[in-house]
Amino acid sequence: MSAEQLAYAKNPPGSQAALKIGTGRVATPAKAVAPNDHVPETKPAVGPKTGATTPSLMAGYDYTAMVNYARSWALGRNGAYRQFGNDCQNFVSQSLKAGGWQDQGGWYQYDSSWWYDWANQTYSWTGAQNFHNFAVGQGRVTYLSYLNDLGPADVLQVHWPEGTPDVDHSMFVTYSPWSAGTRDIRVSYPTNDVLDRSVWDLYASFPYATWYGLRT
Template sequence: MDMLKESWLDFFRDSHEGDDWWQRKQRLYHARQAEVVRISGRGHLFEVLRYSGGTVCRYLLHVAFLIRHHQQLIREEVVVPCQFRLENGVITDHRIAEQHPRTKPEKPSIDMESLRNSRQERFSYDRRAAVQYAERWWNSYNPDYPTFDVDCTNYVSQCMRAGGAPMRGMPDRGNGWWYQNENWSFSWAVAHSLRWYLSGSEAGLKGKELESASELIPGDVICYDFQGDGRWDHNTIVVAKDADGMPLVNAHTDNSRNRFWSYEDSAAWTPEIQYKFFRIGE
C-alpha cells in the first residue's frame, strides 16, 4: 500500500477506466468554464483477496479537486472504489472497481385515497439543518441508521429528516415515508420509490416538481434515471450553488461532495438520462 500511496494518481490515470473517468471530469469542467487548481487524494485499503495467481486488493480512493469557477473556489470531493492485482510484488490491472448494482425498484405503493383524506399538513423545512447533516455525513455513516450497499436514498432521507420532514405510514413498508426501530418504508431507502413518493404525496413530506435544475436551492432533491428507462436509480441532495447558479450536490454509494448536479462525469451517465427536480417542503 505504500507504493500505491506514493503514486496513486499516476496508477489511476494509467488505467483504461481511470483515463475515461478523468476525461469525463475534464469535459465537464471545460463545459462549465471551470479550472482545476489542485488535486489531492488518499487511498484506504478495505479488502484483500488472495488466490493462486496473486492477490486482488480493493480500496477506496478519496479524491479532492480544488476548482476555480469564475471567481468562486469549490472543493469537490468524490470517493471512487478501485482495485488492482498484486503479482510477484508488481501492481497490475489497476482499475475502477465494479460499480454498485443498480437498486432493484419496488413498485410504489401509495394509498391515494388515504392521502386525499389526510389533513393537508405543512411543515417548516429547516434547509440549513438538512445541508449541515449532508455535510457532516457525506463520507461516513450515522450509526443511528442502517447502512446499505446502495445507500444514496437512505442518506438523502436522513438529510430531509434532519431538516424536520415529518414521517408517516409506519409500520406499512409500502405506505408513507418513515424509519422506525431498524425498519423503514420503501420510499426511505429505494431510489425508485422515493421519486414516486415525492411526486405523489399530498401530506407530510412532499415534493414540488420544478422545471429546471437552476430553480433548486440547498435542501432540495434530484432524482436520476440514468438509462432513461423509467427505472429511477439514484438520488442526491443540493448543498450549494455554483457561480452560474447551478446546483452542487452531495450523495452516497459513490460518496460525493459538491459534485455538479448533472452527473455527466459518472460512468452511469448515458445520453438518455432523465432527471426530476423536487422542491422539498412545498
C-alpha cells in the first residue's frame, strides 16, 4: 500500500482528512467545535508580507460578499471581466476582489503582483500556481492542515499527479455548515460550471491528488 493509499484509508471522506500542504509543514488538529457564525460578515485584513492584522471592520474582508459573488457567477460569467479558457482562478480572484482584496501593483508577470484592469491582468489573477505563489508569499493567506478546517470564502487548490508539480485548479468554498461534528464543505468553480460540489466527493474521486487549503 502506498503512502497516499494509507493516508486515504486512515482518513476517509467525512473525517478530519489531512491536507497535503507541502514539505516542512506540520499538521495540526482540526477544529473541534463550530464557530458562532456560519458566514462572518468580515474578518481582519492581512497586510502584504508582514502578516499584521488590522482589527478595523472597515479594513476587513467581507466573507458574505465573497460567497455571494461566487454563488452568483459559478454557473455564468460576469461580463465586466474577460474570460479565459480555464477560468477557475479568474473566478476565484473576482470573488476575493468582491470581498475587499486590494490590488498589489507591479509587473504583470511577477507573482508579487495581483491586479486586473481594462487592458491586462497579472499572471497571479488567472493562474492557479501564480496565485498560490502570490497569496502565500505576500501573506494574504495561511495554509490549513485539514479539509475539515475549510470555511466559507476559503480557497481550495489541487494538483493532479500527472504533469508538472504546479497547482492545477482553484475552487472557492461557498457552503460550509457543521453537521455531526464535521463540515459539509462544498466548493464552486466555473471551468465545468459547478455550484456546491462536496469536498468529500472530490477527495474520494481523486485520492492521489495533492490538496492545498488556503485561509483567506
